[in-house]
Structure formats: C-alpha cells, structure tokens
Amino acid sequence: MTGAQAAPPLTKTLKFIGAHGRALVIGVPMWWLIVFFLIPFAVVAKISFSEAVIARPPYTSLIEWTGEGAMLLKLNFSNYAYLIEDSLYILAYWSSIKVAFFSTVATLIVAYPMAYYIARAPERRRNVLLMLIILPFWTSFLLRVYAWIGILKGNGIVNNILLSLGITSEPIVMLQTNFAVYVGIVYTYLPFMILPLFTNLVKLDNDLLEASSDLGARPMATFFKITLPLSIPGMIAGSMLVFIPVIGEFVIPALLGGPDTLMIGKVLWSEFFSNRDWPVASAVAIVMLVLLVIPIMLLRNAQAASAEGSS
Amino acid sequence: MKKLLSMTALLALAISPVLAAEKVLHVYNWSDYIAEDTIEKFTAETGIEVTYDVYDSNEVLEAKMLAGSSGYDVVTPSADFMNRQIAAGVYVKLDKSKLPNLKNMDAGLMKQAAVFDPDNAHAVVYMWGTTGIGYNTKAIAERLGDSAPTDSWDLVFDPAIAAKLADCGISFLDAPTELLAAAMNYVGLDPRSTKKADLEKGAELLTAVRPHIRYFHSSQYISDLANGDICVSVGWSGDIFQARDRAGEADKGVEVSYVIPKEGATQWFDMLAIPVDSKNKDAAHAYINFMMDAQITANNTNYVWYANANRASMPMVEEEIKEDPGIFPPLDVQAKLWSAQVYNKRTDRVMTRLWTKIQTGK
DSSP states (O other): OHHHHHHHHHHHHHHHHHHHHHHHHHHHHHHHHIIIIIHHHHHHHHHHTSOBOSSSSSBOOSEEEOTTSOEEEOOOOHHHHHHHHSHHHHHHHHHHHHHHHHHHHHHHHHHHHHHHHHHHSOHHHHHHHHHHHHGGGGSOHHHHHHHHHHHHSTTSHHHHHHHHTTSOSSOOOOTTSHHHHHHHHHHHHHHHHHHHHHHHHTTOOHHHHHHHHHTTOOHHHHIIIIIHHHTHHHHHHHHHHHHHHHHTOOHHHHHHSOTTOOOHHHHHHIIIIISOOHHHHHHHHHHHHHHHHHHHHHHHHHHHHHHHHHO | OHHHHHHHHHHHHHHOOOOOOOOEEEEEEETTOSOTTHHHHHHHHHOOEEEEEEESOHHHHHHHHHHOOOOOSEEOOBHHHHHHHHHTTOBOOOOGGGOGGGGGBOHHHHHHHTTTSGGGOSEEEEEEEEEEEEEEHHHHHHHHGGGOOTTSTHHHHSHHHHHHHTTTOEEEOSOHHHHHHHHHHHTTSOTTOOOHHHHHHHHHHHHHHGGGOOEEOSSHHHHHHHHTSOSEEEEEHHHHHHHHHHHHHHTSSOOEEEEOOTTOOEEEEEEEEOBTTOSOHHHHHHHHHHHTOHHHHHHHHHHHOOBOSBGGGGGGSOHHHHTOTTTSOOHHHHTTOEEOOOOOHHHHHHHHHHHHHHHHOO
16 A cells, blocks of 8 residues: 555656756756856956955945946956066966976876876776775875875974984975975875876777787887877876866965965965955956966867867 | 756755754864863853864954854954954944953053053953064074073074074064064164065065074964974964973973063054854853953963963962063063054055065065
C-alpha cells in the first residue's frame, strides 16, 4: 500500500528533472558566476568611480537625486589617473608579473618529472602517489606556509642542520627574502601544476612511443619529439592555474617575504587599510583583472585557432 | 529563462541558512591583550557568553568598522584612529548610567584621552602605553660593548650603530604613524607635524637605516625577540614585556629589556567602544563596566604588563610593574612623551606612500 502511494511523487520528481534538466545543468554554473563573480566585479567597479570620504561606507555614492527628481550620475576617473601618475603601481604590477612568471617556470620544472613519473607508474602505485600530492591540502594553507617560517628562519631547521654539519658558520638569512617567497609559492602551487600535467601525460598513447623507438629514436629524442610536444596543453593548463593566482598572491609574500618584496597584493592592502582609500584600491583591483583577462583571452584564441588549423 | 529563474529561487530557498537569534557578546581586541581568565570571569558573573577575536593592527579594525555589519559588540581602537572613526559615525555614545565603574578611572588620563573624544562620550581607556625599544641585552652587549646607547633612539636610528646590529636582526612596527613620529622627533622636528617636508625628513632617516632592518611587522616580534631570532625591536611597551616574560619561561639565555628612549616616545591609548550596529548594546555596556572593575583591571595589567587608567586598581597591581619606569614612567619621562596625531586624508596618503618607499625603495 505504502509503496503504491509513494510512487507518484517520485515519478513526478523524475519527470520534473527530465523536463528541466537542461536548465538545471546550465543554470547552476551560470548563477554561480553571476553571484560570485559578476556582481562582486560590478560592486568593485562602482566603488572605483567614487570618491573617498570619512563615513561609513568610506566612499561617495555615484548616483545623486536632485530636488526635481532628476538623477545625477557622477563618475570619477581620477582614481585611474592616479595609478598612472605614481610609478609605484606600474612597478608593482610589473614585479607581480615577474614573480608569477618565474615561479610558474620553477613550478613547471619541479612538477614535470613528478607528473611524468606518476603517469608512468603502475596503476596501483599511481593512486597512492596522487594521494600523496593531494594529502597536504587537508592541512590549512596558512599552517603550511607557517611551517616554512620554522624551516627557513635564523635558528630554524635548515640553518641548524647546516651549522651542526659545519657547512656554514653563521646562520644564512633565508626568511624575509624573495627566495623564501619563491619557495613558498612553488611549494603551495605544485599540485595545481602536477594534476593537469598528470591527466595529460597519462593519456599519452603508448603506441606512439613504441613507434618512435621502432623507428630508431633514442628515449631522449622520443621524449623531446613526442612526449613533450603532446603535453603542451597540460603545461598550459597547469601554468594558468599557477600564474593567475600568484599575481594577486598576498599571504605568501606577507609571511615569507621581506619588506622590499613589492607585489600588487600588498599595494592593494595598503591602499585599502592604510590609506582607507577604497576607490583607489578598487581601481587597482580592476586594472589587475583587465591585465589578467586580456592575455588569457589572447591565449585562448590562439589555442582555438591552432586547434582549428590542425583539424 | 523564466524556468531557470524559478529553479534558482527554489535552490536558493533550500540552501539559505537558518538565522537563529543569538545572545552572544562578540568582542574584538588586540592580540595578547587580556588576562587568561578575564572572559571566563565575565561569563561567570553576568551569564553572557563571549566570542573573542583578535587583531594586530588598527588598520584592519578600521576597515571592518567602516564596512559596517562587522558583528562585533565591543572593539578596542587606539584613540587617534578612533577619533576619525567617530567622525565617520562608527560608535555609539556610551550610556554612562550603565557604567558605574567609571568612578574608578584616573581623571587625568581620561582627560588626555578626551583630546580624541570630547567628554569621553564614546569610549573609555582600556590600557595605555608607549612605543619604544625592546632589545636582547646580551646580544647588544656582545656587539656594542658597554657603551651601547640602550637609552636612546641612536640604537636603531643611527645607521652606524644599526649596521652593527643588522646581523642579529632589527624589526620595526608596521605602523607608519608611530615610526615617522619617532624619526621626526629624532632629527629635531615636531613629532606631531603634518607638514610634508617634515614627514619626508623623517622618511629620509628611516631610509638611511632601512638596509639594516630585517622586517616591519606588528606582532611577530614578540616571539622572535623572546626566541633570540631578532635582537632589537621598535615595539609597543607591553608586547616587549611579554617577550621578556616568554624569554624567561623558555630559559634559553635570552634576556629582553624595554626602554622609553630619552628623546621621548609616542604615548597611545587603547579605548573600549561599541559599534553602532552592535546587536547587544546592553551586554556591551556590561562588558565595558566589568573591564573597569578595579580587581579585573589589576589582573589584566599584571598579565599583559600594560599600564591602565584605573586609579582604584593600583593597590592590586604588582609592585614590580608599578615601579617599572617602562610601564608607569616617572614624571620627567612622561613630560617627554607625545600623543599620537590624527591625520587627514591627504597626510595619510603622503605617509603611506613614504612608508612604501622606505620599505621597498620604490
């Protein structure tokens, strides 16, 4: 009896999902992007055109109502002009891009052999190895960066080992340098490079490698002529996952870097917190986004064009 | 599209959190700034549960206050920052009928704080202190001998001396207003000046010693000084006393001292205030009143080594603290202290820009 009663609502639900499935599938990510990307972006863009005042919130409203019911829209472009007037911002963007570039290259160099080894490993061991890559994510990111303070500091692990072995007589200053920032970034972002590389390398057709060696190519030649070119999409995907967040990175340079580590994240922080100038801070953020989006779009177009050309 | 909207609305309804009415007091205070059992005692006495969060910079607190809806009921801004926040309409006027313990407060110190908040209408003094120099006595003696100018800003502002200490590490607070004021005072200018030219002269001095500074940070130096990872810090008095305490506990031969340099130092006040959007204003008043209790204040001072402005608590404050010239400075030293200046937006920008330039050279 109960089963017969329960059936109609269930089939109804299934029918509903069947009829609206498409909307569901497209709707969720679309609304996700609207709510968590487009709306915040619009809010930041709005603030970037206002003026800073001592009030709560600390910026002016763009829209004013006149007595006659007319609406006045005031856009203030001086915040953007300010970013060009003072060379600090351009220098900070440039040095962020530099740091992001070099740490992406370093991450790629470290990640490639690891991903290659995992992809070539027997399937059972592969899962264990992948697990080991993902495992550190179970600890808070902040804690993992803090751990590096203990490793790199003056009387930290590395220096104590070097001193006790007599390799150095004075502790080496590693913390609060750019070196520590690179170490922290490469360590933190390594999995983001390994995983896309792995998914690419694991799909590599063994027949191609066999054919290459049948035709007399040595393993090295096979690697550089077959494996490496075929893994370029994995390298691009991994590099994007590293490069883009590193540009705006704040926590790692703040904890491991020295005072002269100039990155746009820190500039944004001091505009927002020390100057209480939310409009200029927002303009810095918008410019950063534009700087990031343009090269990514160009890269995408290039990729799409090459895909079309080859097919 | 319409279908899509209705679907989303359903989804949104399903995941919206249940908003429960809560009766918890949210306190936002500086890190390491209260005795360990104070909150426990407050809950035992009033039955009010407390969620206690900490910060280490006025700037972070201010950003939260200006954004609004921070969720905090009691916060502890420094008086100079609070002055601007009051202008922005961030704090409520205190209902003094709910604060009977106000009678315990030292009239002279409250009057000094009233420079930033006329009639003490919005806040009461929690603690006060100075921005001076903490140093590792042994490391300094090893490098500079007996002639070390440990009673003077020379220790960190004279490039020749700072150079000798660079290897064991010098740290500055990441607080531009306080460092620039001390630097201006050192080169013979008014530490409270807001003139661009004066600020630039202060920045020049800081730039000259910059190569010898390990880092700029406002809380990390406590443990670093205690562990011997750095040996000189420009820092807040009580923080350095805590470093001294921790060094004593660790017992690894590190000995930390604090000095108010003879040239003078910034004197600051940290205030208890209630944000306008607090949902528990009664409980917040109860908390502030509790913090002015003579015994509770004495416990806090005995624990954090910061001077309070509570006259009634003084008999219960430990002798060692009461007589320490770094905590309760004698009159001749007090005369050399200056209070923090409130800067307008223009000066703020000049200052932050100079600060970035000092740190990064750009």
